[in-house]
Amino acid sequence: MDSDLGLFRDGYVAFVKEDCPTCLLIEPVLSRFADSGQLNAIFSQDNKNFPALNITVDDSNLRLSFQYGIETVPSLLKFEDGVEVGRIVGWLKSEWEDFCEFPDLCSESFQDFSPGCGSLSVNPDLLPSLEKKYGSGLGSRLVEFATTEDEFEKMYELGWSDGLPLVPPTSERVSRMLEGTTRSSDEILAAVPPNLVDLSIEKVAINAVMAGCKPEYLPIVLSALEAVCTDEFNMHGLLATTMPVGPVMFVNGPIRHEVGMNSGMNLLGQGNRANSTIGRAVQLTIRNVGGGKPSGVDRATHGSPAKVGLCFAEDEEGSPWSSYSQSQGFSPSQNTVTVFPGEGPRLITDQLSRSPDELARSLAMGLLSNCHPKIVLGMDAILVISPEHAARFTDAGWSKEDLNRAIIEHSIRSTDELIRGANGIAEGLPEDFAGMELPKFRPDGGLIIVFGGGGAGLFSTSIAGWLSGDKGSKYTTKEIVK
Amino acid sequence: MTIKVLDPTSEVTKELVVSPARLRTLDGSSIGLLDISKPRGNVFLDALEELLIQAGADVKRFTKPTFTKPAPVDLRHEIASQCDAVIEALAD
Numbered sequence: 409m410d411s412d413l414g415l416f417r418d419g420y421v422a423f424v425k426e427d428c429p430t431c432l433l434i435e436p437v438l439s440r441f442a443d444s445g446q447l448n449a450i451f452s453q454d455n456k457n458f459p460a461l462n463i464t465v466d467d468s469n470l471r472l473s474f475q476y477g478i479e480t481v482p483s484l485l486k487f488e489d490g491v492e493v494g495r496i497v498g499w500l501k502s503e504w505e506d507f508c509e510f511p512d513l514c515s516e517s518f519q520d521f522s523p524g525c526g527s528l529s530v531n532p533d534l535l536p537s538l539e540k541k542y543g544s545g546l547g548s549r550l551v552e553f554a555t556t557e558d559e560f561e562k563m564y565e566l567g568w569s570d571g572l573p574l575v576p577p578t579s580e581r582v583s584r585m586l587e588g589t590t591r592s593s594d595e596i597l598a599a600v601p602p603n604l605v606d607l608s609i610e611k612v613a614i615n616a617v618m619a620g621c622k623p624e625y626l627p628i629v630l631s632a633l634e635a636v637c638t639d640e641f642n643m644h645g646l647l648a649t650t651m652p653v654g655p656v657m658f659v660n661g662p663i664r665h666e667v668g669m670n671s672g673m674n675l676l677g678q679g680n681r682a683n684s685t686i687g688r689a690v691q692l693t694i695r696n697v698g699g700g701k702p703s704g705v706d707r708a709t710h711g712s713p714a715k716v717g718l719c720f721a722e723d724e725e726g727s728p729w730s731s732y733s734q735s736q737g738f739s740p741s742q743n744t745v746t747v748f749p750g751e752g753p754r755l756i757t758d759q760l761s762r763s764p765d766e767l768a769r770s771l772a773m774g775l776l777s778n779c780h781p782k783i784v785l786g787m788d789a790i791l792v793i794s795p796e797h798a799a800r801f802t803d804a805g806w807s808k809e810d811l812n813r814a815i816i817e818h819s820i821r822s823t824d825e826l827i828r829g830a831n832g833i834a835e836g837l838p839e840d841f842a843g844m845e846l847p848k849f850r851p852d853g854g855l856i857i858v859f860g861g862g863g864a865g866l867f868s869t870s871i872a873g874w875l876s877g878d879k880g881s882k883y884t885t886k887e888i889v890k
Numbered sequence: 891m892t893i894k895v896l897d898p899t900s901e902v903t904k905e906l907v908v909s910p911a912r913l914r915t916l917d918g919s920s921i922g923l924l925d926i927s928k929p930r931g932n933v934f935l936d937a938l939e940e941l942l943i944q945a946g947a948d949v950k951r952f953t954k955p956t957f958t959k960p961a962p963v964d965l966r967h968e969i970a971s972q973c974d975a976v977i978e979a980l981a982d
Binding site: 553576605614615696 | 893897899
């Protein structure tokens with residue numbers, strides 16, 4: 409910071425503004441001290457000719473005032489070997505004489521005391537732009553906690569948390585997080601629901617820090633948010649519904665390994681930082697920037713752990729089939745994130761089927777209970793198929809498409825069993841659907857099959873969806889932009 | 891040492907919106923009934939419409955395209971410009 413000028417090496421510097429009665433009062437003192445040769449410079453915040461001395465330096469852009477943390481004028485700072493060794497503020501005659509080691513700094517009749525004024529560099533109107541220009545380069549408001557306050561408790565009190573502890577988003581941590589993307593911190597990513605507020609990359613980075621993300625996760629968080637914040641995905645609806653859904657995310661492409669995501673054993677559970685924090689960062693952003701909070705716009709009756717943030721990766725290397733993203737037209741080298749309006753995961757057990765057809769029937773039956781066994785077609789689903797279940801199909805030469813088709817065919821039911829009142833159950837399809845044969849899922853994309861999980865276990869997992877299509881939410885896959 | 895953190899919220903200040911004055915009478919008022927397209931919302935609104943007409947109100951019916959999304963801005967404007975008050979049927 410201008411140490412090349414030598415002004416901040418050895419001796420004193422002062423910060424003043426003309427619009428401060430105390431600064432005006434001590435003008436002769438500054439002049440006398442300057443004559444002694446010990447005062448290297450007087451930085452003036454509002455008039456480069458005040459005081460009219462040859463050591464007065466224009467600081468009307470407030471760069472040095474900001475960088476040296478000047479809160480009050482006048483401030484007098486002392487340096488030794490380029491290091492600040494002390495500072496005094498305002499005017500107290502005895503204090504100035506001691507600090508300057510100058511017994512006759514002013515006449516005996518000179519006023520003893522006068523308080524200082526606020527430095528222009530801490531003016532609340534100017535501070536954000538100074539932070540951006542001369543500080544960390546970040547534009548967000550700084551929130552300061554007192555020494556005796558517990559910052560973790562304060563962040564809870566401010567309503568920023570989803571219930572779990574947050575990592576304090578200091579400027580240093582947020583700046584490091586932003587190194588995870590090539591995108592500019594002030595770029596507007598989307599309008600984030602429900603309040604449709606402009607979402608900057610910086611705000612996402614702050615929430616990603618709080619969620620516990622590493623910088624290399626940030627591109628996944630950004631792309632997931634872009635995918636979520638669209639009218640088609642309808643995040644507002646996912647919040648406002650009484651059903652327990654959130655944006656369930658899964659990742660394809662080499663980035664899975666670069667950031668260390670889990671696609672194997674316990675991929676939907678705890679224990680992996682990337683899986684656990686990427687989804688959480690998306691949800692915290694929606695909470696804090698978008699304003700989507702439980703009991704506010706979020707009206708879920710029960711909610712679900714999936715609403716904390718559910719994110720996983722597909723095991724492309726272990727899969728006998730092409731990846732989900734390839735089925736959507738992406739190449740294996742492209743990184744993608746798929747966002748799906750879904751509930752929490754639920755197990756479908758089948759430890760006895762040995763033929764592919766038996767197991768397809770069994771999985772179809774398990775999936776029928778999504779939402780309600782008598783409600784069909786309105787909702788999509790993800791089936792996370794385990795290695796042992798997948799082997800039943802690949803051993804018999806089935807492709808993933810064969811499996812998808814078979815499950816949907818085996819889910820077809822006579823609507824006479826599904827209409828309202830059938831089997832003594834009021835819930836069900838409207839009566840005018842009687843006399844039809846309908847599958848649980850629409851054949852054109854109603855069932856997503858993703859490969860993953862531990863090597864042992866004759867189980868697969870169903871993630872039930874919310875209302876699909878134009879009437880609800882459309883799931884989507886987005887390429888991850890670094 | 892104090893700790894400074896960056897604000898994770900939108901920093902958008904809320905605008906205070908004053909509710910319109912309550913209607914003094916239904917007689918001669920224009921009342922909008924908004925069906926959000928949930929099952930049986932129409933049953934509730936049909937019954938309300940009868941009662942409102944009996945009380946002398948002029949009833950106008952509106953429907954949201956889907957209950958899962960906020961009402962389109964054009965629909966909100968239409969209701970605001972044509973009605974003195976609106977009743978929304980929320981659920982099934």
